[in-house]
Amino acid sequence: MSQEIPVVKCPTCGEKVAWLPENKYRPFCSERCKLIDLGAWANEDYTMPAEEDEPLSDEVLRH
Numbered sequence: 001m002s003q004e005i006p007v008v009k010c011p012t013c014g015e016k017v018a019w020l021p022e023n024k025y026r027p028f029c030s031e032r033c034k035l036i037d038l039g040a041w042a043n044e045d046y047t048m049p050a051e052e053d054e055p056l057s058d059e060v061l062r063h
């Protein structure tokens, strides 16, 4: 009997992380990487493609 442990990549550094309940920082490999990622969001280092998600209005199409 072998139990498969899911492995994910840390979004911050790409390190392989075992998806275990005791790994409270998953999908990050460490608290540091988690904080880095959260900090990046807070600093708006990521660009949100918000405009692409806006649905086309029917009113505009029916002009």
Ligand SMILES: [Zn+2]
Pocket: 010, 011, 012, 013, 014, 015, 028, 029, 030, 033
């Ligand atoms: Zn990491």
